[in-house]
């Protein structure tokens with residue numbers, strides 16, 4: 001039986017409040033993401049990887065070699081293939097053990113609180129079919145991927161105010177002008193301690209021999225690194241427990257492919273997708289991604305696939321910037337399609353190879369920054 005890849009799952013618990021900087025501000029409030037992006041987890045894992053497995057003395061500049069465990073796992077930074085893909089860690093829905101993700105862009109709800117009928121469509125009705133009220137998109141809401149529950153919040157958050165301290169004298173900083181006042185008093189939003197998230201890492205089939213070491217680093221090393229901002233203020237401590245490894249075999253991919261109707265299918269984003277300057281997900285881009293996914297997961301050459309057409313789309317855009325561990329700086333900011341964006345494609349006939357390639361995409365993802373969790377998709381049926 002061919003092994004396609006491994007999925008490492010675990011539960012992340014916030015031991016202290018977490019501030020996962022989203023870059024968003026309203027007035028003096030610095031907001032937090034309500035999930036942990038893959039790049040944050042990859043960063044923490046990479047740091048403890050270097051500390052615990054690379055041999056070098058304090059103060060020395062270390063240049064990773066072929067033999068470094070770091071370059072074996074993070075091959076993409078050395079012009080080789082990626083072997084670990086850190087997915088976005090979304091909040092657990094404790095009732096069903098699913099996760100809350102930003103809602104599908106195709107979900108609309110009747111404005112009438114007595115009705116609240118939900119519509120899942122690219123073309124919302126002008127008025128509710130039941131009560132004639134208008135319908136609106138459920139922007140900003142979260143949806144459990146397992147049970148479908150819809151919530152306006154996915155985790156408990158709170159806010160607290162900080163006063164900048166003068167580091168030299170440990171007294172409140174002197175306020176010299178009106179302008180500095182705004183910079184001195186800040187309010188930060190945090191995810192409350194006790195919040196739980198689902199960790200998910202896709203590991204290449206070639207890395208079987210490293211799985212035990214990866215688990216040891218996750219459970220013992222990563223919790224020593226802090227996640228997110230304001231570390232010096234006692235934020236950002238996590239624990240990682242309950243690790244499970246699932247082997248994804250060819251049989252699992254083929255069984256999933258059986259459920260995909262290639263005559264009409266929807267690609268829904270579970271994380272931001274970075275496609276350079278493309279303004280939509282072009283059929284050619286999707287097909288090339290599917291060919292690569294097929295080749296990666298089945299260890300075969302790229303297949304030829306039938307042509308497809310993009311029929312409907314519903315998306316939002318944002319910006320994405322990763323963190324380069326190698327260069328220790330922010331990567332350039334790039335346009336991205338937001339989580340929850342949906343694209344409906346159609347093809348003339350049923351095609352088994354296309355179905356398998358699309359099933360493989362759920363593990364391989366689309367576009368740039370895959371090791372940071374970008375471009376994760378799920379195949380659904382919206383129309």
Ligand SMILES: [Zn+2]
Pocket residue numbers: 050054055062063064065068069070071
């Ligand atoms: Zn090294």
Ligand SMILES: [Zn+2]
Pocket residue numbers: 110111112115116117128129130131132133
């Ligand atoms: Zn209604």
Ligand SMILES: [Zn+2]
Pocket residue numbers: 093095096097098099144145146147148149
């Ligand atoms: Zn649920």
